[in-house]
Amino acid sequence: MFPAFTLRYARLPEHFYERFDPVPVPAPRLVAFNRPLAEELDFDLTQFDETRLAEWFSGNVVPQGAEPVAQAYAGHQFGHFNPRLGDGRAVLLGEVTDREGRLRDIQLKGAGMTPFSRGADGRAPLGPVLREYLVSEAMHRLGVPTTRALAAVISGERVFRRVPEPGAVLTRVAASHLRVGTFQYFAARDDREAVRTLADMAIERHYFALNPALAKGDRYLALLEAVAQRQAALVAKWMGLGFIHGVMNTDNCTISGETIDYGPCAFMEAYSPTMVFSSIDEQGRYAYRNQPWLAQWNLARLAETLIPLLHDDQERAVALATEVIKRYESLYEAEWLAVMREKLGLLKEEEGDRELAEAFLEALGAGRADFTLGFRRLAEAVEVDAPGLAELFDNDRGLQEWLPRWRERLAHEDVGREEIAARMNAVNPLYIPRNHQVERVIAAAAEQDDFAPFDALREVLAEPFTEQPGREAYAQPAPPTERVFRTFCGT
Numbered sequence: 001m002f003p004a005f006t007l008r009y010a011r012l013p014e015h016f017y018e019r020f021d022p023v024p025v026p027a028p029r030l031v032a033f034n035r036p037l038a039e040e041l042d043f044d045l046t047q048f049d050e051t052r053l054a055e056w057f058s059g060n061v062v063p064q065g066a067e068p069v070a071q072a073y074a075g076h077q078f079g080h081f082n083p084r085l086g087d088g089r090a091v092l093l094g095e096v097t098d099r100e101g102r103l104r105d106i107q108l109k110g111a112g113m114t115p116f117s118r119g120a121d122g123r124a125p126l127g128p129v130l131r132e133y134l135v136s137e138a139m140h141r142l143g144v145p146t147t148r149a150l151a152a153v154i155s156g157e158r159v160f161r162r163v164p165e166p167g168a169v170l171t172r173v174a175a176s177h178l179r180v181g182t183f184q185y186f187a188a189r190d191d192r193e194a195v196r197t198l199a200d201m202a203i204e205r206h207y208f209a210l211n212p213a214l215a216k217g218d219r220y221l222a223l224l225e226a227v228a229q230r231q232a233a234l235v236a237k238w239m240g241l242g243f244i245h246g247v248m249n250t251d252n253c254t255i256s257g258e259t260i261d262y263g264p265c266a267f268m269e270a271y272s273p274t275m276v277f278s279s280i281d282e283q284g285r286y287a288y289r290n291q292p293w294l295a296q297w298n299l300a301r302l303a304e305t306l307i308p309l310l311h312d313d314q315e316r317a318v319a320l321a322t323e324v325i326k327r328y329e330s331l332y333e334a335e336w337l338a339v340m341r342e343k344l345g346l347l348k349e350e351e352g353d354r355e356l357a358e359a360f361l362e363a364l365g366a367g368r369a370d371f372t373l374g375f376r377r378l379a380e381a382v383e384v385d386a387p388g389l390a391e392l393f394d395n396d397r398g399l400q401e402w403l404p405r406w407r408e409r410l411a412h413e414d415v416g417r418e419e420i421a422a423r424m425n426a427v428n429p430l431y432i433p434r435n436h437q438v439e440r441v442i443a444a445a446a447e448q449d450d451f452a453p454f455d456a457l458r459e460v461l462a463e464p465f466t467e468q469p470g471r472e473a474y475a476q477p478a479p480p481t482e483r484v485f486r487t488f489c490g491t
Contacts, residue, residue, distance in 0.1 A: 001049070002056065003042040005065040005094035006103065008205075009177075012197065017069035022059025022091050023112025023122065025167065027156025030054040031451050032133055032458070034150050037173065041098050041106075041150070057151040057171045059091065059111040066093040070114035074188055075181035075251030076301060078285055083188045085181060085251050086116025089124060092177065103205055105177050106150070110169040125165040126154060127442040128489070130454055132170055132262040134441070138433045138461040139259055144237045145230070146259040148173040162488070166446055175258055176205050180302045181251030187305035195305055199223055202255045220309040221320055228299050228328045230257025235295045236335035239288070240343060241432070242268035242371035246278035246487060248286045253298040263489035267432045269477045271364035271371045277435075277487045292336070296328045342427045343375050344406065345382065345420040347413055356409060363402050367393030370477045372432050379424040382410065382417045429464035430475050433457070435484035437474065 030050050055061040070087035091111040095103045110124025133149040140146050155167035186194035199220050203210055207226045210219060234257050246264035254260050264278035273289035303321035311317035340357035364374045369392040380386035390396045441453040460474045
């Protein structure tokens with residue numbers, strides 16, 4: 001039933017990881033299973049066995065062919081370097097080859113206290129597991145590169161965070177779990193061969209199109225450029241959705257360009273570029289507006305680890321890496337503008353498009369309008385005023401001044417207004433995982449063992465761009481009594 005494992009990471013030298021078998025849980029019960037993803041991964045579901053899946057996805061039974069390991073990595077956490085982090089509650093079972101021939105990691109999160117746990121319990125509460133399941137799968141449906149959720153299992157034990165909560169285990173699927181922090185772990189130990197090994201693995205798994213004929217230094221510089229391009233594209237997509245990651249540490253920055261770690265993340269409602277949700281981000285380091293430049297900062301930390309591989313002359317190597325890091329700014333600006341053009345229905349590229357996009361964001365901010373619905377209902381105003389759009393604004397003066405400019409710009413397009421509106425609705429979602437809705441389903445599951453609200457929200461989020469009659473409430477911002485301004489990690 002489980003696809004065959006390959007063990008690329010477990011076949012690396014043993015200082016890349018610690019061997020670790022998941023710690024069994026008392027009463028595993030499968031509460032969510034992602035059948036479409038399982039089919040992508042080539043699971044044999046002809047003899048579906050929920051009990052067996054619960055045993056596998058809790059870690060009670062290690063699937064045949066797996067060799068579980070906890071990966072070693074370091075990281076800058078809120079700007080402060082920790083040379084030894086590692087998988088403190090996660091275990092990599094191994095890699096499988098999906099139906100498109102891609103290697104995918106399968107990892108259990110919440111599998112027990114590993115050698116990297118640093119005194120923590122190695123477990124995961126049910127709430128963060130359900131949050132990551134919902135948000136990561138929503139991000140996938142929204143077109144954002146992301147880790148995926150394959151399964152969630154209740155463990156039958158209690159874990160203690162702010163209050164005692166039901167325990168759970170998440171099965172996470174990723175293109176890989178290589179992070180900037182993985183490179184930092186070995187660079188901090190001056191282990192150049194290990195950094196080279198990681199770079200070669202990253203190229204093999206994620207950037208195999210890089211010219212193999214390139215000299216080694218040029219190849220590793222090309223790897224840095226490719227990672228910068230993917231990070232620019234990724235963060236631009238976040239910004240286009242009002243998504244705030246909340247904990248953009250270097251150990252949460254993937255080499256593949258996938259979003260990883262959905263701890264204190266949130267989607268903004270009323271637009272504010274300074275918005276912060278994470279309870280541990282007391283200084284606002286990872287505020288919405290800072291995300292593009294924190295990604296650049298993380299890339300600079302990756303560049304530092306690659307310096308010895310880029311050129312024998314360190315000064316020359318630093319200059320080459322610096323040029324790539326500086327070029328990230330233009331990469332990001334181009335990606336962001338492409339996202340905004342799509343959201344505003346602009347197919348052509350014209351001078352002044354940036355200013356037009358920025359002016360709409362200013363109008364959203366001045367009117368305290370909902371970010372997601374502001375863009376979604378804009379499609380209704382392509383030709384005529386839309387009451388549904390205006391009612392989102394506490395003060396719509398900025399909007400009314402902006403709309404004529406936008407319609408004048410739309411007149412330069414070569415397609416009809418109906419097609420423009422349809423294109424906008426295909427990229428501006430109606431449904432996102434709103435904080436209050438996520439909190440509702442977590443409360444129902446944790447307090448009443450009722451997973452029907454979770455299943456209903458998961459079903460809605462699977463079609464984020466399509467109007468779903470009878471489900472209008474899922475598109476609405478939180479009522480004042482349910483607004484969520486702080487989100488929490490599950491560690």
